[in-house]
Amino acid sequence: MMKLATILSALHQIAPLEYAESWDNVGLLVGSSEKNVSLVMTCLTFTPTTLAEAMERQAQLVVCHHPIPFKPLARITNDTSTGKLLLQAIEAGIAIFSPHTAWDNAKKGINQQLADMLELTSVRPLQNFASGSVIDDSVGVGRYGYVHGQQPHTIEELFERLRKHIPDIQAKSTHTATHGVRKVGIVCGSGGSMLGMVASRGCDAMLTGEATYHQCLEAESRGIAMLLIGHHASESFAMKRLAQYLQADLKEVLVCTSERETSKF
Numbered sequence: 001m002m003k004l005a006t007i008l009s010a011l012h013q014i015a016p017l018e019y020a021e022s023w024d025n026v027g028l029l030v031g032s033s034e035k036n037v038s039l040v041m042t043c044l045t046f047t048p049t050t051l052a053e054a055m056e057r058q059a060q061l062v063v064c065h066h067p068i069p070f071k072p073l074a075r076i077t078n079d080t081s082t083g084k085l086l087l088q089a090i091e092a093g094i095a096i097f098s099p100h101t102a103w104d105n106a107k108k109g110i111n112q113q114l115a116d117m118l119e120l121t122s123v124r125p126l127q128n129f130a131s132g133s134v135i136d137d138s139v140g141v142g143r144y145g146y147v148h149g150q151q152p153h154t155i156e157e158l159f160e161r162l163r164k165h166i167p168d169i170q171a172k173s174t175h176t177a178t179h180g181v182r183k184v185g186i187v188c189g190s191g192g193s194m195l196g197m198v199a200s201r202g203c204d205a206m207l208t209g210e211a212t213y214h215q216c217l218e219a220e221s222r223g224i225a226m227l228l229i230g231h232h233a234s235e236s237f238a239m240k241r242l243a244q245y246l247q248a249d250l251k252e253v254l255v256c257t258s259e260r261e262t263s264k265f
């Protein structure tokens with residue numbers, strides 16, 4: 001058992017909240033930092049399924065990647081699905097923390113983990129954080145890097161590498177499986193809007209979870225192969241990793257990951 005405040009400090013070490021995008025809503029979103037916690041559950045999204053699981057396991061803290069609430073709420077009632085979930089969480093004494101883009105952008109965060117799975121070299125952020133004159137290439141928005149060796153790698157080879165770590169990817173591409181790529185831009189989740197950034201880095205492929213039809217057409221017209229693996233598949237593995245990191249840092253709480261959360265999207 002330990003104070004929630006101590007767990008927040010450990011989370012901050014892994015995914016510093018100042019790495020989050022300005023539009024995001026990250027950190028402790030529901031609950032008191034004075035609360036005692038003995039069980040933490042991580043998951044991708046706070047849903048009726050993950051809430052029910054957290055209640056059954058008697059977790060006092062849920063670390064969900066996607067923020068709830070995300071937008072400001074004028075009222076918390078059972079008339080909306082978000083209000084209903086928040087009410088139930090509060091009534092069950094469950095605190096909610098969301099790292100979202102802070103975890104996407106962190107040193108060992110989601111985009112870096114995807115770059116490692118693809119075995120990319122010379123990996124850098126698509127966009128560095130402005131921090132005076134010193135540029136830290138280990139943190140920032142998205143990642144990009146080169147496929148290993150001299151030869152281009154086929155799209156199917158890249159999907160195979162991902163499958164070794166994420167068996168449930170929904171692999172789709174704007175190009176054929178044998179198309180060769182050398183330089184890959186990565187944005188986990190819904191990354192289509194970052195296509196311009198990926199193009200400006202000279203990438204010939206972009207890996208993301210989901211993108212719109214028009215973003216895929218735009219990628220094609222710019223000569224960039226869009227590789228889509230599903231929003232859930234592009235991020236949920238990292239909530240297990242986050243639980244492992246947190247457990248390694250905290251001995252007085254048990255940290256688990258949702259076992260019921262699944263999605264084809």
Ligand SMILES: [Zn+2]
Nearest residue numbers: 189190231235
């Ligand atoms: Zn996401």
